[in-house]
Amino acid sequence: MEKKIEDLEALTEEAKRFVETLAPAANAATLVALSGELGAGKTAFTKAVARALGVEETVTSPTFVLEKIYLLPAKKPFKRLVHIDAYRLTSGAELAPLGFDELMKDPSNLVLLEWPEHVADALPAPAARLSFTALPDGSHKISYG
Ligand SMILES: Nc1ncnc2c1ncn2[C@@H]1O[C@H](COP(=O)(O)OP(=O)(O)O)[C@@H](O)[C@H]1O
Ligand SMILES: [Mg+2]
Numbered sequence: 001m002e003k004k005i006e007d008l009e010a011l012t013e014e015a016k017r018f019v020e021t022l023a024p025a026a027n028a029a030t031l032v033a034l035s036g037e038l039g040a041g042k043t044a045f046t047k048a049v050a051r052a053l054g055v056e057e058t059v060t061s062p063t064f065v066l067e068k069i070y071l072l073p074a075k076k077p078f079k080r081l082v083h084i085d086a087y088r089l090t091s092g093a094e095l096a097p098l099g100f101d102e103l104m105k106d107p108s109n110l111v112l113l114e115w116p117e118h119v120a121d122a123l124p125a126p127a128a129r130l131s132f133t134a135l136p137d138g139s140h141k142i143s144y145g
Contacts, residue, residue, distance in 0.1 A: 001144045004135070008044070014142065015048030022110065022127065024077055029109035031124060033116035036132030038087075041140040042114045045132065046083050049112060053081055063087055067098045079108035086115040092122020 005011050022030055034042040047059045054073040062068045062085040070081040082103055089095065103109050104124060116123055131143040 003142045003144075005041070005140045005142060007139075008048075011041070011044060011048045011140070012051065015045060016052040018128075018130075019049055019052045022077070024107040025127070027105075027107060028124065029082075029104045029106055029111050030078070031104065031111045031113060031126040033123070033126040033129045034112060034114045034132065035116060035129065037134070040132035040134050041142070042132050043085075044140075045130070045142070046112045046114075050081055050083075053078070053110075055081060059083065061085060078110040080106075080110070082109050082111040084111065084113045086113060086118040089115070089118045092119040095119050095122050 003014055005014055022032075024030060034045065036042055043061045050059045050070055053076055055070045057070065059068070059070065062083050066085060066088065068083045070083070072078055072081055084095075084098065084100075086095070100122065103111060113123075116126070129145055131145070133141040133143070135141055
């Protein structure tokens, strides 16, 4: 499935729709892999997901800090939104210092990961794979698959 997203309002709607398709697994975190070039819209999508889940604090790109964890309000299916940017990593082993294995064991974690290709050797099968493209007309495309 492909969606063309014209603006941030449409992105907010799409993120809301997407999070509603996710449900916690029985014994592992829910991993969402976000692929696409720099500027394709991975962080913007994560921000929209965070808003859809009721995160009120500002969500910024974790490119330098690698990982950010947001606590979600009660009554959401997940307790934590974990945002990881693997852009600067060169192998899955570099996820270990982030406590990635522990994070992935907890079904109450929703993990959104940018640049999954950089750490592919350490990733379990994601619940969803999204691929982002910035289009010449200024809109953004999301491919689900
Ligand atoms: N669907 C969208 N509609 C409008 N602007 C967008 C959309 N997605 C991303 N942008 C804008 O494009 C720029 C780069 O997006 P970003 O999410 O930081 O890319 P990435 O994380 O993939 O490198 C940001 O300024 C962001 O606001
Ligand atoms: Mg980004």
